[in-house]
Amino acid sequence: MGKVKQEGDVVDLILQQHTQIRQLFSQAEQAEGKKLAKIFSELALLLEVHEEAEEKVVHPVAKAIASDVAEARVREENEAKKVLKRLKDMGPDADGFGELFQQLKEAVDAHATHEERDEFPRLREQCDESELRDMAEKFAQFQALKGGQRRPM
Ligand SMILES: [Fe+2]
Numbered sequence: 195m196g197k198v199k200q201e202g203d204v205v206d207l208i209l210q211q212h213t214q215i216r217q218l219f220s221q222a223e224q225a226e227g228k229k230l231a232k233i234f235s236e237l238a239l240l241l242e243v244h245e246e247a248e249e250k251v252v253h254p255v256a257k258a259i260a261s262d263v264a265e266a267r268v269r270e271e272n273e274a275k276k277v278l279k280r281l282k283d284m285g286p287d288a289d290g291f292g293e294l295f296q297q298l299k300e301a302v303d304a305h306a307t308h309e310e311r312d313e314f315p316r317l318r319e320q321c322d323e324s325e326l327r328d329m330a331e332k333f334a335q336f337q338a339l340k341g342g343q344r345r346p347m
Protein backbone atom coordinates (compact mmCIF):
# COMPACT_ATOMS: atom_id res chain seq x y z
CA MET A 195 0.00 0.00 0.00
CA GLY A 196 1.42 3.39 -1.02
CA LYS A 197 1.69 6.39 1.24
CA VAL A 198 -1.46 8.42 1.66
CA LYS A 199 -0.72 11.94 0.50
CA GLN A 200 -1.90 14.49 2.97
CA GLU A 201 -2.30 18.25 2.59
CA GLY A 202 -1.68 20.34 5.70
CA ASP A 203 -0.74 19.16 9.16
CA VAL A 204 -2.42 16.71 11.51
CA VAL A 205 -4.42 19.45 13.22
CA ASP A 206 -5.85 20.67 9.88
CA LEU A 207 -6.84 17.12 9.07
CA ILE A 208 -8.52 16.54 12.42
CA LEU A 209 -10.38 19.85 12.32
CA GLN A 210 -11.82 18.86 8.93
CA GLN A 211 -13.00 15.58 10.40
CA HIS A 212 -14.53 17.32 13.41
CA THR A 213 -16.55 19.44 10.98
CA GLN A 214 -17.60 16.32 9.10
CA ILE A 215 -18.59 14.57 12.35
CA ARG A 216 -20.63 17.55 13.54
CA GLN A 217 -22.36 17.75 10.13
CA LEU A 218 -23.27 14.07 10.21
CA PHE A 219 -24.74 14.45 13.70
CA SER A 220 -26.92 17.35 12.46
CA GLN A 221 -27.99 15.40 9.37
CA ALA A 222 -28.88 12.39 11.49
CA GLU A 223 -31.04 14.52 13.77
CA GLN A 224 -33.16 15.51 10.80
CA ALA A 225 -33.39 12.03 9.29
CA GLU A 226 -35.46 8.95 9.98
CA GLY A 227 -35.93 5.40 8.75
CA LYS A 228 -33.48 4.13 6.16
CA LYS A 229 -31.87 7.50 5.74
CA LEU A 230 -31.12 7.73 9.45
CA ALA A 231 -29.71 4.19 9.43
CA LYS A 232 -27.40 5.09 6.55
CA ILE A 233 -26.17 8.33 8.13
CA PHE A 234 -25.74 6.64 11.51
CA SER A 235 -23.61 3.82 10.11
CA GLU A 236 -21.45 6.35 8.23
CA LEU A 237 -21.09 8.43 11.37
CA ALA A 238 -20.31 5.41 13.57
CA LEU A 239 -17.55 4.29 11.21
CA LEU A 240 -16.08 7.79 10.95
CA LEU A 241 -16.14 8.24 14.73
CA GLU A 242 -14.47 4.90 15.31
CA VAL A 243 -11.62 5.44 12.87
CA HIS A 244 -11.24 9.07 13.94
CA GLU A 245 -10.87 8.33 17.64
CA GLU A 246 -8.71 5.30 17.00
CA ALA A 247 -6.33 7.30 14.82
CA GLU A 248 -6.14 10.01 17.49
CA GLU A 249 -5.36 7.39 20.10
CA LYS A 250 -2.65 5.90 17.93
CA VAL A 251 -1.04 9.02 16.46
CA VAL A 252 -2.04 12.15 18.39
CA HIS A 253 -2.68 11.49 22.08
CA PRO A 254 0.66 9.74 22.71
CA VAL A 255 2.52 12.81 21.43
CA ALA A 256 0.18 15.12 23.36
CA LYS A 257 0.73 13.00 26.45
CA ALA A 258 4.43 13.72 26.37
CA ILE A 259 3.59 17.45 26.36
CA ALA A 260 0.74 17.51 28.90
CA SER A 261 -0.23 14.09 30.22
CA ASP A 262 -3.32 15.21 32.16
CA VAL A 263 -4.81 16.85 29.05
CA ALA A 264 -4.24 13.81 26.83
CA GLU A 265 -5.44 11.37 29.47
CA ALA A 266 -8.67 13.30 29.96
CA ARG A 267 -9.27 13.11 26.18
CA VAL A 268 -8.75 9.33 26.15
CA ARG A 269 -11.22 8.96 29.04
CA GLU A 270 -13.82 10.96 27.08
CA GLU A 271 -13.22 8.77 24.04
CA ASN A 272 -13.70 5.61 26.08
CA GLU A 273 -16.99 6.92 27.43
CA ALA A 274 -18.18 7.85 23.93
CA LYS A 275 -17.22 4.41 22.62
CA LYS A 276 -19.48 2.76 25.20
CA VAL A 277 -22.44 4.93 24.21
CA LEU A 278 -21.75 4.35 20.51
CA LYS A 279 -21.67 0.61 21.07
CA ARG A 280 -25.01 0.75 22.88
CA LEU A 281 -26.50 2.73 19.99
CA LYS A 282 -25.17 0.25 17.45
CA ASP A 283 -26.53 -2.67 19.45
CA MET A 284 -30.01 -1.16 19.78
CA GLY A 285 -30.23 0.22 16.22
CA PRO A 286 -31.86 3.47 15.04
CA ASP A 287 -35.42 2.07 15.16
CA ALA A 288 -35.28 1.24 18.86
CA ASP A 289 -37.12 3.17 21.54
CA GLY A 290 -34.74 5.53 23.28
CA PHE A 291 -32.33 5.71 20.36
CA GLY A 292 -32.99 9.42 19.78
CA GLU A 293 -32.36 10.33 23.39
CA LEU A 294 -29.14 8.36 23.65
CA PHE A 295 -28.02 9.65 20.25
CA GLN A 296 -28.51 13.21 21.51
CA GLN A 297 -26.38 12.36 24.53
CA LEU A 298 -23.61 11.06 22.27
CA LYS A 299 -23.83 14.16 20.09
CA GLU A 300 -23.33 16.46 23.06
CA ALA A 301 -20.51 14.35 24.50
CA VAL A 302 -18.65 14.14 21.18
CA ASP A 303 -19.10 17.85 20.54
CA ALA A 304 -17.72 18.71 23.99
CA HIS A 305 -14.87 16.25 23.52
CA ALA A 306 -13.92 17.71 20.12
CA THR A 307 -14.04 21.21 21.60
CA HIS A 308 -11.69 20.15 24.42
CA GLU A 309 -9.26 18.76 21.86
CA GLU A 310 -9.45 21.94 19.79
CA ARG A 311 -9.04 24.21 22.79
CA ASP A 312 -6.71 22.33 25.15
CA GLU A 313 -4.79 19.72 23.20
CA PHE A 314 -4.10 20.86 19.64
CA PRO A 315 -2.71 24.33 20.47
CA ARG A 316 -0.07 22.60 22.63
CA LEU A 317 0.78 20.23 19.79
CA ARG A 318 1.27 23.11 17.38
CA GLU A 319 3.38 24.93 19.95
CA GLN A 320 5.64 22.03 20.81
CA CYS A 321 6.00 20.10 17.56
CA ASP A 322 7.73 21.41 14.47
CA GLU A 323 5.97 21.58 11.12
CA SER A 324 7.57 18.50 9.64
CA GLU A 325 6.56 16.49 12.68
CA LEU A 326 2.96 17.67 12.40
CA ARG A 327 2.89 16.84 8.67
CA ASP A 328 4.37 13.46 9.39
CA MET A 329 1.64 12.82 11.93
CA ALA A 330 -0.96 13.82 9.32
CA GLU A 331 0.38 11.15 6.98
CA LYS A 332 0.37 8.53 9.69
CA PHE A 333 -3.14 9.53 10.72
CA ALA A 334 -4.47 9.28 7.15
CA GLN A 335 -2.59 6.07 6.50
CA PHE A 336 -4.00 4.44 9.61
CA GLN A 337 -7.53 5.51 8.72
CA ALA A 338 -7.23 4.27 5.14
CA LEU A 339 -6.22 0.89 6.47
CA LYS A 340 -9.02 0.75 9.08
CA GLY A 341 -11.67 2.18 6.79
CA GLY A 342 -10.77 -0.35 4.15
CA GLN A 343 -11.02 -3.26 6.52
CA ARG A 344 -14.25 -2.32 8.19
CA ARG A 345 -17.64 -2.01 6.64
CA PRO A 346 -20.50 0.00 8.07
CA MET A 347 -23.09 -2.17 9.86
FE1 LIG B 1 -10.93 12.44 20.08
Ligand SMILES: [Fe+2]
Nearest residue numbers: 208248306309
Ligand atom coordinates in the same frame (compact mmCIF):
# COMPACT_ATOMS: atom_id res chain seq x y z
FE1 LIG C 1 -11.06 14.41 17.50
